[in-house]
Amino acid sequence: MALAGYPATVKIGANTIQDIQSYDLPFKMAMLATTAFGGSSGATVGTETFIPGLLGMATKLTGNWNKADTTGQLLLEAAFFARTTVTLIASPNGTSTYTFAAWVSDYNIKADVKGLITADYSLTMNGNVTLA
Numbered sequence: 001m002a003l004a005g006y007p008a009t010v011k012i013g014a015n016t017i018q019d020i021q022s023y024d025l026p027f028k029m030a031m032l033a034t035t036a037f038g039g040s041s042g043a044t045v046g047t048e049t050f051i052p053g054l055l056g057m058a059t060k061l062t063g064n065w066n067k068a069d070t071t072g073q074l075l076l077e078a079a080f081f082a083r084t085t086v087t088l089i090a091s092p093n094g095t096s097t098y099t100f101a102a103w104v105s106d107y108n109i110k111a112d113v114k115g116l117i118t119a120d121y122s123l124t125m126n127g128n129v130t131l132a
Contacts, residue, residue, distance in 0.1 A: 007094030010061060012086050017072030020063035025090055025098060027057045027129070057125040058105065059090070065109055065119040076121050080104040085126055099130040
């Protein structure tokens with residue numbers, strides 16, 4: 001079943017980050033090669049084998065730049081310059097959530113004479129993610 005994205009939210013703690021228009025949650029698992037000469041653990045010779053390694057994720061939030069959002073965008077900006085983590089709670093459908101501590105690793109403000117002032121925030125997950 002396809003779902004519309006408009007119920008999505010992204011929060012720092014209990015506070016919604018205002019004016020965010022898109023984000024992605026590209027969770028990744030490192031795959032560690034176990035391939036050996038003559039096959040590995042019964043694998044056919046000439047095929048690769050793997051075991052799962054570390055989990056990680058770096059997300060990007062994009063939206064309209066809003067310095068008046070003191071409990072959202074301003075906290076992201078402050079965390080970037082202070083080199084501190086935030087607790088991000090992302091909900092793609094407004095119900096299911098992914099909660100994790102994250103470093104604000106990139107902060108990019110864009111101004112265009114023919115457009116809006118926008119901001120991109122990249123956050124790198126630090127530790128576990130809690131699913132709800």
